[in-house]
Amino acid sequence: xxxxxxxxxxxxxxxxxxxxxxxxxxxxxxxxxxxxxxxxxxxxxxxxxxxxxxxxxxxxxxxxxxxxxxxxxxxxxxxxxxxxxxxxxxxxxxxxxxxxxxxxxxxxxxxxxxxxxxxxxxxxxxxxxxxxxxxxxxxxxxxxxxxxxxxxxxxxxxxxxxxxxxxxxxxxxxxxxxxxxxxxxxxxxxxxxxxxxxxxxxxxxxxxxxxxxxxxxxxxxxxxxxxxxxxxxxxxxxxxxxxxxxxxxxxxxxxxxxxxxxxxxxxxxxxxxxxxxxxxxxxxxxxxxxxxxxxxxxxxxxxxxxxxxxxxxxxxxxxxxxxxxxxxxxxxxxxxxxxxxxxxxxxxxxxxxxxxxxxxxxxxxxxxxxxxxxxxxxxxxxxxxxxxxxxxxxxxxxxxxxxxxxxxxxxxxxxxxxxxxxxxxxxxxxxxxxxxxxxxxxxxxxxxxxxxxxxxxxxxxxxxxxxxxxxxxxxxxxxxxxxxxxxxxxxxxxxxxxxxxxxxxxxxxxxxxxxxxxxxxxxxxxxxxxxxxxxxxxxxxxxxxxxxxxxxxxxxxxxxxxxxxxxxxxxxxxxxxxxxxxxxxxxxxxxxxxxxxxxxxxxxxxxxxxxxxxxxxxxxxxxxxxxxxxxxxxxxxxxxxxxxxxxxxxxxxxxxxxxxxxxxxxxxxxxxxxxxxxxxxxxxxxxxxxxxxxxxxxxxxxxxxxxxxxxxxxxxxxxxxxxxxxxxxxxxxxxxxxxxxxxxxxxxxxxxxxxxxxxxxxxxxxxxxxxxxxxxxxxxxxxxxxxxxxxxxxxxxxxxxxxxxxxxxxxxxxxxxxxxxxxxxxxxxxxxxxxxxxxxxxxxxxxxxxxx
Ligand code: FES
Ligand code: FES
Numbered sequence: 001x002x003x004x005x006x007x008x009x010x011x012x013x014x015x016x017x018x019x020x021x022x023x024x025x026x027x028x029x030x031x032x033x034x035x036x037x038x039x040x041x042x043x044x045x046x047x048x049x050x051x052x053x054x055x056x057x058x059x060x061x062x063x064x065x066x067x068x069x070x071x072x073x074x075x076x077x078x079x080x081x082x083x084x085x086x087x088x089x090x091x092x093x094x095x096x097x098x099x100x101x102x103x104x105x106x107x108x109x110x111x112x113x114x115x116x117x118x119x120x121x122x123x124x125x126x127x128x129x130x131x132x133x134x135x136x137x138x139x140x141x142x143x144x145x146x147x148x149x150x151x152x153x154x155x156x157x158x159x160x161x162x163x164x165x166x167x168x169x170x171x172x173x174x175x176x177x178x179x180x181x182x183x184x185x186x187x188x189x190x191x192x193x194x195x196x197x198x199x200x201x202x203x204x205x206x207x208x209x210x211x212x213x214x215x216x217x218x219x220x221x222x223x224x225x226x227x228x229x230x231x232x233x234x235x236x237x238x239x240x241x242x243x244x245x246x247x248x249x250x251x252x253x254x255x256x257x258x259x260x261x262x263x264x265x266x267x268x269x270x271x272x273x274x275x276x277x278x279x280x281x282x283x284x285x286x287x288x289x290x291x292x293x294x295x296x297x298x299x300x301x302x303x304x305x306x307x308x309x310x311x312x313x314x315x316x317x318x319x320x321x322x323x324x325x326x327x328x329x330x331x332x333x334x335x336x337x338x339x340x341x342x343x344x345x346x347x348x349x350x351x352x353x354x355x356x357x358x359x360x361x362x363x364x365x366x367x368x369x370x371x372x373x374x375x376x377x378x379x380x381x382x383x384x385x386x387x388x389x390x391x392x393x394x395x396x397x398x399x400x401x402x403x404x405x406x407x408x409x410x411x412x413x414x415x416x417x418x419x420x421x422x423x424x425x426x427x428x429x430x431x432x433x434x435x436x437x438x439x440x441x442x443x444x445x446x447x448x449x450x451x452x453x454x455x456x457x458x459x460x461x462x463x464x465x466x467x468x469x470x471x472x473x474x475x476x477x478x479x480x481x482x483x484x485x486x487x488x489x490x491x492x493x494x495x496x497x498x499x500x501x502x503x504x505x506x507x508x509x510x511x512x513x514x515x516x517x518x519x520x521x522x523x524x525x526x527x528x529x530x531x532x533x534x535x536x537x538x539x540x541x542x543x544x545x546x547x548x549x550x551x552x553x554x555x556x557x558x559x560x561x562x563x564x565x566x567x568x569x570x571x572x573x574x575x576x577x578x579x580x581x582x583x584x585x586x587x588x589x590x591x592x593x594x595x596x597x598x599x600x601x602x603x604x605x606x607x608x609x610x611x612x613x614x615x616x617x618x619x620x621x622x623x624x625x626x627x628x629x630x631x632x633x634x635x636x637x638x639x640x641x642x643x644x645x646x647x648x649x650x651x652x653x654x655x656x657x658x659x660x661x662x663x664x665x666x667x668x669x670x671x672x673x674x675x676x677x678x679x680x681x682x683x684x685x686x687x688x689x690x691x692x693x694x695x696x697x698x699x700x701x702x703x704x705x706x707x708x709x710x711x712x713x714x715x716x717x718x719x720x721x722x723x724x725x726x727x728x729x730x731x732x733x734x735x736x737x738x739x740x741x742x743x744x745x746x747x748x749x750x751x752x753x754x755x756x757x758x759x760x761x762x763x764x765x766x767x768x769x770x771x772x773x774x775x776x777x778x779x780x781x782x783x784x785x786x787x788x789x790x791x792x793x794x795x796x797x798x799x800x801x802x803x804x805x806x807x808x809x810x811x812x813x814x815x816x817x818x819x820x821x822x823x824x825x826x827x828x829x830x831x832x833x834x835x836x837x838x839x840x841x842x843x844x845x846x847x848x849x850x851x852x
Contacts, residue, residue: 001059001137007073013060020044020055023070030184031071031099031653035128035342036424040781042127043342050105052126052648055538057750071099071177079176080237081147082106082140084154090747091140093131093755095174096342096392101127111398113149116144121788123819130340130393131617133754134788136747140198155462160629160636162808166179166621168658169641170615172530174390178837182346183421189416190348191220193420194269195411196276197429198251198258200670201464201503201774202285202300203497208247210259212275218268221413222259222276225249228409229602230378234401236368239467241299241502242378243405248750250283251466252300253501254775255430262410262418285499285774289438289461292498293703293761298463300497308495310477312704316549320453324444327526332439332517333839336461336769337762338428338783339506343392345431346421347403349411356383356445359408362391364614365654366644372401373408373786381646384408388644393618395759396505397431399654400467407696424780432467432504433769434461437513441480442535443521449536454549456480458514460503462495467504469495474590474703475673476510481549481561483583483718484540499774505656507756508815511584511765511823516840519580519823523830534571535703535826537581537720538564548583552712557802557811559739560718565735566797567722576623576725578828582718582820586812587659587819589713591702596663598624600671600692605684607634608677612644613652618814619748620660624668626744627808632679650693658812661744662715663696665807668831670694696806715741715804715811721757721820729846731761731792741802742809748761749813757794763840764822765847771836784841 002013006027013022020037023029023046032055035043046055046327047069074082084089092098101124108115108729110124113147115123120138129137147150160166173179206298210222210665227234232246235238241251245256259276263269286292292305299305321327348360357380365385371783391398409421422430438459444452458476462469464480473495481489508515528537541561542554571579588594600612611630613620621641628639642649652664671694678687701710718739718832726732734757743749766784770777826837829845837843 002064002184004060005067006064007069011831015467016059017059019058019063021707022060023055027466028186029070029072033096033100034183035096036166036780037444038424040106041342043097043100045103045118045127047103047107050107050110051730052104054192054406056067069141071102077409077778078106078148080154081144083172083175085144086140086175089136089140089143090165090751091132091136092168092171092174092576093619093751094342094391094393095179097127097129098175099177100128101137102175105144109145109148113145115145122419123279125789128342128787130342130785132751133758133794135754135789135794136264136751140169140238140786143542149184157489157741158162158292160626161294162626162630162744163746164626165745166622166626168619169625170621171841172812179390179429180738181343181392181818182348185360187387187474190417190419191262191264191410192266192269192272192420193407193415194261195257195406196273198254198256199278199280200251200282201253202283203251203280205247205249205251205258206281207279209277209823211259213272216272216275217743218264219261219272220416221262221410223409223413227413228376231375234372234376235466236468237582239469241465242509242605253499255501257406258411260406262414262649263699274832281472285768287500287672287717287771287774289459289496289498289499291741292496297325298381300499305497306494307466307497308473310474310548312477312489312491317455317488317490320488321442321444321455324452325447326525327442327444328521328524328528329442330521330838331541334437334516335840336436336503336771337434337767338769338778339395339397340780340783340785341393341395341397344422344424344427345398345402347407348417348419349407350417351411351415353415356385357411357801358385358387361404362389364616364656366392366612366646367651369401369404373405376405377408377412380416383384388614391616395507396509398506399656400432418437423705428776428778429501432463432502434506435462435472435510435513437476439514440519441517441521443525445525445529448454449539451484451486451533451540454481454486456491457840458493459633460493461498461500464504465502467502469503470645472504472510475585476514478550478703478712479511479583480514480518481809482515483542483638485542485546487547500771507818509657512799512819515580515582515819516826517822519820520836520838523827529757533579534564534568537579542545551710553709557715557741557804558718559799559801562799563718563737563739566799567720567735570735571722576828576832578723578826578831579720580820580823580827581720582816583810584658584816584819586662586715586717587712587713588657589699589700591700594659594663594814595653595695595697596667598664598667598671598694599650600628600675602684607632607639608640609639609668610649611652611664612649613660614655616655618752620664622748623665623744627665627668628672630808631669632670632676634814658814662807662808662812663698665744665810666696667694669807670696717811717816719816719820721824723824725828725832729832733793733796735797735798736817737797738813739801740813741797741799741811744810748796749798752813753796754794757821758791760821761825763818763844764842768841
């Protein structure tokens with residue numbers, strides 16, 4: 001018998017249990033999150049007496065007789081202080097880490113009410129945040145401390161409207177842990193799903209015997225490939241990904257699903273997996289693109305192992321390089337990396353008999369999820385409703401189906417609600433990663449350092465399934481010229497299937513890899529041309545009216561030169577410093593249909609904004625509130641944004657390609673303009689029930705279009721980042737100048753950039769995803785993610801130069817923040833020790849010794 005005092009209530013327990021499971025499942029204290037179950041992320045932090053500890057590695061026996069405090073147990077005064085301070089500082093993005101952060105903050109402030117900045121950093125070192133870069137969290141804790149000391153009053157927030165840093169509309173519920181993520185939902189009598197994964201990355205499945213699992217008490221269904229009623233293969237671009245691998249087929253990676261179980265408890269479901277017998281004939285996996293492309297390689301898919309090829313040819317690059325005054329040619333290698341969003345994938349499917357099914361998800365597009373589930377079930381759209389709950393980070397890793405379809409299949413079979421949440425180990429195994437790339441890049445210039453030509457060969461390991469591999473490779477090819485005028489370009493990219501985990505969308509979408517190559521070559525070319533790295537970039541930077549490597553003419557909003565000028569002084573006045581510039585498209589582009597949609601409804605005297613645009617932490621609901629407020633003049637309190645729901649909200653496309661602020665922002669502006677017309681004559685009360693649909697489609701031309709001056713993308717963002725190292729070779733400061741068009745919410749933009757830099761620093765210095773014969777060996781704690789104490793100072797400079805009326809001039813910012821960081825860090829190390837580095841993470845830095 002154990003006795004715990006939880007938030008002031010005595011809880012007797014007959015048996016020893018895991019503390020996190022007890023808090024979440026039994027007591028429904030869902031502010032305590034499960035990010036890893038292995039003591040590595042801090043999302044489950046609780047106070048044990050007065051010490052911040054991780055609930056996932058504690059048991060009732062270990063904390064017997066102790067006092068446990070979760071966020072729910074904080075005094076109202078404390079809750080208000082943290083809620084205001086975190087919202088005001090812009091410290092919340094996806095919010096999944098936030099309750100754990102606050103508990104760590106409370107542990108500090110209870111002992112030390114007036115901490116120094118370094119003490120705050122140290123206090124949250126055990127709490128990973130993948131979104132914010134920690135800076136605003138540290139500011140929020142300092143602000144909360146002031147309020148709790150009585151030195152500051154909680155103030156009213158600023159008005160909504162363009163250019164104001166209004167707090168996020170969903171901040172409070174995320175901060176206080178009341179916002180619902182899918183795994184927080186409990187439905188009476190729901191079942192738990194579990195998935196049997198392939199034992200080998202490549203093996204022939206000879207036989208699957210589920211009889212023992214089916215007979216297991218508490219198990220309600222065990223499904224295999226033959227139980228899929230509709231199409232058994234799915235995929236965005238190519239339907240090559242089996243929902244379940246059938247007997248007689250080969251596995252293609254270790255995340256492949258072989259069987260599904262639904263049972264009355266999570267434990268029974270997972271234990272039943274061990275009872276499923278699968279006979280395999282193990283086969284040698286193809287673990288590199290080189291092996292997969294060899295003549296003797298077996299075919300991973302029937303059409304062969306070369307998934308796609310991208311070619312861009314402008315002018316005569318071979319001849320131009322031959323005539324160049326200087327040429328630099330290098331071979332670059334970039335690694336697989338993991339999104340490490342804080343919320344593992346989760347879906348809850350609720351069946352309604354013949355009427356269909358509702359699936360609660362946390363993904364980047366409810367419509368893409370619906371389309372996938374429809375085809376797998378063989379059902380029409382009206383029978384599949386997909387609703388989003390809060391999304392605990394995504395970064396591209398929640399575009400593909402991962403759990404949604406499996407939960408739906410189990411719910412339809414059992415006719416009971418089924419929740420399927422991946423363990424962190426499975427999450428790492430299953431979803432597509434950042435592509436590993438091999439790049440060979442030649443860059444030439446004339447005697448003045450002006451670029452003459454580039455020749456690039458890119459080979460991307462796209463793993464087992466297509467996912468979004470072909471467009472990722474295409475973005476790599478279209479961006480390898482950088483933000484420069486490149487008169488001659490010869491670019492070839494190959495996207496190759498292997499038996500590694502699939503690779504797909506990941507913040508930057510192929511551009512961080514090629515930016516590393518492009519920018520490192522620029523530094524080396526500057527040396528040959530005897531000009532500074534800053535100067536070579538400035539001389540070649542795009543200007544309005546100048547052609548890019550793809551032939552698109554840079555628009556009037558192009559402000560790469562302004563970003564360079566903004567960092568010139570800091571670059572020139574620091575001895576150990578590196579620089580890199582970047583370009584990143586906004587929107588899908590290249591002729592792919594791309595539409596943002598918003599429906600505004602007047603309901604109960606308020607304006608309800610409905611759109612399927614997923615908020616994955618970037619804050620699209622806040623942006624739409626600001627756009628509608630600016631357009632209509634209504635205060636934020638009279639505007640609400642509904643959750644993505646395929647039955648209620650129009651399809652605004654996927655949250656990808658840094659597109660939602662521009663595309664859905666513009667759709668919201670258009671819908672709001674229609675409302676404004678009516679508001680001239682009627683009050684909102686009189687307009688009750690009226691609807692206004694806004695839509696914006698970006699018209700673009702396909703790559704290599706024969707059209708003169710093709711438009712491949714509706715907008716591009718630009719950035720230059722400067723990295724300063726200290727005497728020990730650690731990153732001391734990053735200055736990031738970003739051309740973002742127009743900052744709808746400057747603090748939110750800063751937050752995106754700071755978080756992107758944290759991710760970029762991890763990519764540059766420490767993040768790895770080792771594979772042993774195609775099998776991932778990383779755990780959450782060994783991914784090398786940056787912690788609060790790793791973060792340098794970050795200065796963000798926003799350049800706003802866009803006079804376009806589209807979405808009030810906003811361009812994408814979500815991805816570009818991560819893009820130039822790694823080459824800027826590499827550039828700084830070249831200055832530090834004279835060595836050029838051609839692979840990531842960069843070798844011979846103090847960070848290699850840190851581990852994580
Ligand atoms: S869930 Fe406990 S540390 Fe991650
Ligand atoms: S806000 Fe910290 S992980 Fe998303």
